[in-house]
Amino acid sequence: MRDGLSLLAPEETVLAAMIEGWEQQQRSRMLANLTIERRTQIVRRLVVFTNDYPWRWSSADVEEWTTHLVESGAAHSTVRLYQMAASLFCSYISDVRYRWHEVCERHFGVHPVQIFHEWNMVVHRSDYEGRPGNRPLTRDELQAFFDYCDTRVNRVGASGRKGWLASYRDATLFKVIYAWGLRRREASMLDTVDWTANPAATEFGRYGALSVRHGKALSGGPPRRRTVLTTMEWAAEAVDEWVTEIRPLYDSDQLALWPTERSARVGAVSISQRFAEYRDAVGLEKHLGPHCLRHSYATHLLEDGFDHLFVQQQLGHSWGSTTAIYTSVGTDYKNNALRRALSRAFTTASTDEEN
Structure with a gap:
C-alpha cells in the first residue's frame, strides 16, 4: 500500500490487502x-470469531479460539492445522520486510505481532493422531482378519448353509478396500468396468488401475474422481477370481461389483456391520x-518404501498433512530406515578414507 493514501474504510482495506499479499507470497x-484458499478461509474464520482485526489480536484470542474449536468437536489434528495456518498468516503480517507494521502504526496506532507460540499451540500427542477407530492395523492383525474372512467362506460352504456367496463377496470386498485404500462409499459404488490395465504394470493384467x-x-x-494404481499382485488375483468366476453366480445384469441377492449394491452401512462382526470374531x-x-x-x-507423494495421490488427499495423520509406521520400519542411512554413511566414510 502506498504511503500517504487516505483510506475510506481503512480496516477492511488493510485486511484485504494483507490477505492478498499473503496469498501472493504463497503463490x-x-x-x-x-x-491457499483453505488457509485464507481459516484466517477469515478467526477474524469473524474474534470480531477484531489481525493487528489487534492477542495470545488470549488463540486460547479462546482453540477452546471453541475443541468444544465444537474438531479433531486434535484439525485444531493443529487451523492453528498452523493462522500462525503462518501472523508470521507474514509481523515480518518487517513486508512493512505491515508501518501501515498499521500509521492508520491504527498499533502493529501486528505473532500470537501463536509453542506454549499456546497444540502439539503432536502421539505417533498416530487420527481417530482411534481408524488406526492402522498391524500386519499380523490384518492377516488374522483376512484369515477369518477366508475361513468363514470355507466354513459356510462346507455346512451347506445359505450365505456362501455373500461371505465370498464380503471377503473380497474387504481385501479391495485395503489393497486400494478405499473409503466405504468408494468401494460400495464400484462397477466391474472400473478396472483397467496399466501399461507400466502389465503383471496385473486388466486390474492394473482402478x-x-x-x-x-x-x-x-x-x-x-481419481485413479488408484494397483500395487499388490495377490489383490489383483483375488479380484480377477471374483469377477470372472464367483460374481457371475449372482446372475445379475447390473454392473455393480458387489451385488446383493436382490440385485442391489452392498451399502456403506452393511459394510460397517459386517466388518464389526468379523472384527469381534477376531x-x-x-x-x-x-x-x-x-x-x-x-x-x-510407506513401510514398503513407496514415496510419500505417491501414497498421498493414491489416497486422493489434497494435503500431505492429511496423509501423515493416516500413517503410523512401525518400529521395524524405523529401525530398517536407520540401518540403511547408517550403512550409506559408513560406506561413504570408508570410501573416502581409502581414497
Missing part, C-alpha cells in the same frame, strides 16, 4: 490454489471400523 512458493468415481467431495462439490478393539483398512494401506505402503 510465489508454488503452493496449490486449494491450499477408477474411483465416487471419492469424497469437497464441501458443496460433486464427488471427486478379537480386535470394538472401536475399530472399516476405515482402518484404508489407514493400514497408507501405512504399509
Whole structure:
C-alpha cells in the first residue's frame, strides 16, 4: 500500500490487502490454489470469531479460539492445522520486510505481532493422531482378519448353509478396500468396468488401475474422481477370481461389483456391520471400523518404501498433512530406515578414507 493514501474504510482495506499479499507470497512458493484458499478461509474464520482485526489480536484470542474449536468437536489434528495456518498468516503480517507494521502504526496506532507460540499451540500427542477407530492395523492383525474372512467362506460352504456367496463377496470386498485404500462409499459404488490395465504394470493384467468415481467431495462439490494404481499382485488375483468366476453366480445384469441377492449394491452401512462382526470374531478393539483398512494401506505402503507423494495421490488427499495423520509406521520400519542411512554413511566414510 502506498504511503500517504487516505483510506475510506481503512480496516477492511488493510485486511484485504494483507490477505492478498499473503496469498501472493504463497503463490510465489508454488503452493496449490486449494491450499491457499483453505488457509485464507481459516484466517477469515478467526477474524469473524474474534470480531477484531489481525493487528489487534492477542495470545488470549488463540486460547479462546482453540477452546471453541475443541468444544465444537474438531479433531486434535484439525485444531493443529487451523492453528498452523493462522500462525503462518501472523508470521507474514509481523515480518518487517513486508512493512505491515508501518501501515498499521500509521492508520491504527498499533502493529501486528505473532500470537501463536509453542506454549499456546497444540502439539503432536502421539505417533498416530487420527481417530482411534481408524488406526492402522498391524500386519499380523490384518492377516488374522483376512484369515477369518477366508475361513468363514470355507466354513459356510462346507455346512451347506445359505450365505456362501455373500461371505465370498464380503471377503473380497474387504481385501479391495485395503489393497486400494478405499473409503466405504468408494468401494460400495464400484462397477466391474472400473478396472483397467496399466501399461507400466502389465503383471496385473486388466486390474492394473482402478477408477474411483465416487471419492469424497469437497464441501458443496460433486464427488471427486481419481485413479488408484494397483500395487499388490495377490489383490489383483483375488479380484480377477471374483469377477470372472464367483460374481457371475449372482446372475445379475447390473454392473455393480458387489451385488446383493436382490440385485442391489452392498451399502456403506452393511459394510460397517459386517466388518464389526468379523472384527469381534477376531478379537480386535470394538472401536475399530472399516476405515482402518484404508489407514493400514497408507501405512504399509510407506513401510514398503513407496514415496510419500505417491501414497498421498493414491489416497486422493489434497494435503500431505492429511496423509501423515493416516500413517503410523512401525518400529521395524524405523529401525530398517536407520540401518540403511547408517550403512550409506559408513560406506561413504570408508570410501573416502581409502581414497
